[in-house]
Amino acid sequence: MKSIVAVSSKKQLATFIDFPHELYKSDPNYVPELFIAQKDLLTTHPFHKHSSLQCFLLYDDKQVIGRIAAILNNSHNEMNKVNDGFFGFFDCINDQSAANLLFDTASQWLKDKGVTGKVIGPTNFSTNESCGLLIQGFDMPPVVMMPYNASYYPGLLEGWGLRKQVDLIAWSFTGENYDDRSVKLMDRLEERLQRNDITIRKINMKNFKQEADSLREVYNKAWDKNLGFVPLNDEEFDYQAKDLKLVLDADFCLVAEKDGKLVGFGAAIPDMNQIQIKIKKGRLFPTGIFKLLFGKKKVKGIRILLLGVVDGYRKMGIEACIYGKIIKAYRAKGMEYAEASWTLEHNDLVNNAIIAIKGDPYKKYRIYEREI
Template sequence: MKKIVSVSSKSELAAFIDFPHELYKDDANYVPELFIAQRDLLTKHPFHKHNKLQCFLAYDGDKIVGRIAAILNNAHNEYNKANDGFWGFFDCINDQETANLLFNTAAKWLKDQEIDGKFIGPVNFSTNEACGLLIKGFDTPPVLMFTYNFPYYADLIEKAGFHKQIDLIGWHWEGQNYDDKSVKLLDALQERLKRSNVYIRKVNLKDFKNETIKLREVYNSAWDKNTGFVPLTDDEFDWLAKDLKLILDPDFALVAEQDGNVVGFAVALPDYNNIFQKIKKGRLLPTGLFKLLFGKKSIRGIRIYALGVVEGYRKLGIEAVLYGTIIKEYKRKGYDYADAGWTLENNTMINKAIEAIKGDPYKTYRIYEKAI
């Protein structure tokens, strides 16, 4: 007999976080999330100051067979003038009855919060965090901060009545298989930018607090036209910046500046998933911390996490200089691969630009919706 339990205790929360480890134990491409990071995301993240979330576990007898979180994102609804609800942190055995039970339970919770618009997911908590269901590219592990799931999830979701809202594209370069035109033209492009008094520099980690204030303004401006975008609050961006600083390589953290005003930035991150994949159940103790501290040499690639330029400064060549600088550093450091994204499938300009430097659209992620 299947039943749903609302997560309320520390032990239930731990079971919620740990369930995927059992589900994916035989999958060589699975990368466990760090337990402490997931716990803090679900309980301490600034998102909870102005939004709501309820986690649920599905049981078959005394065995956990699925999980889901119902998410009320007030910021999304206010910004987009909507009354939508979201679901995320979905994992489930290959059983339609269980999947339906999870989705129906999450939908009921949202209806009780007076939500009557769309039911959208997977997002954990918004498109600013991990989101999208992997529907193409199951043959390799996910890179840092990307989702991963079994192929059968799409069938469970679609049979539960969901349909595609939008697809997200993950891009890949293997070895030196990229167009290095922007590297060859880097000096000329930088000279052209200087005539507009635009300069590219590294993020100042010694004054990181003030840097994050400037970068937040660019982030909320450069991405504001994206489907499902929600501006990050000061606290949310500070949380994100604090986490990123722990794994940041300053050679891949770049700022475009004109007369002291930040007009764009790019961040590429070492792919720590090379290490996380070896940390059993995402636990840093007793041995995971050592793997994390001493495993940096095993990192083989980077993920271009964000690259944005505010409106009015696009098409000046800033994007090309940011990409060129990252490619130059990638080559100098001898990495084996680079990933970028995700990008929206309908962002024609950026997708064509990535294709022009031989980006391979090797993974696709889908966000679904239906009427609640």
């Protein structure tokens, strides 16, 4: 008999975090999330100071067969002047009745919180964090900080009545699709930018705090027109910047400046999932920490996870130039691949810049919605 339990104890939270390990134990492309990071996200992240969530576990007798989190993001609703709710951390066996029970429960929790608009997801907690359901590209592991799910998931969401809100594209770069023409294009773009007194430089890691303060301002301005965007407050941005600094390589973090003022930036990080995939159940202790520390030098790919240019400086080639310089740097380091992820399907400006340097749209993710 199926039953839903609202997560309220440390033991239940650990079960909630660990459930995907059992679900995907036979899937070679599954990458376990680090337990300590997931626990932190669900309990102490700055998000919890202004918004709320409730995790649920679905049991069939004593066996866990699904999980979901109902998420009330007050910042999103205030920013976009809506009254919507979200769901995230969704995992379930291939059983429509089980999925329906999870979605019904999350939806009811949101209604009880006063939500009257749409239920949207999956997002963990917003588009600033991991979001989207994989709908294309199931044949390889995800890169760092990107979601992964079984190919039957879209059917479960659509079976409950969820429909597409927007698709997110992940772009692949390999040695074969980054050629001399792409390099020449980037060089010409940079020369044109310099004639307009716009320079592109590496981030100053020795002055990271001051750089991060400027990046936060650009981030919130550059993404403010994106669908579903929620600006990060100071504490949230610092939280994310602190984590990224641990793996950041200055060659992969570039800023565009005009008269000493930041007008754009792009950042990539090593694809630590190459190591994380080998860490059983996402536990760093006793041996996982050594795999993480000593495996970093063996990583052969990167994820370009941030690119933004403030309004007034778009359509000048800054986007393509930053992408190109990051790709050029990863090639110089002997790496084998890069993924740029993600971009909105209708963001023609950025998508065309990626196409110009021969990015391949090889994976697709979808955010769904339904009237609550």
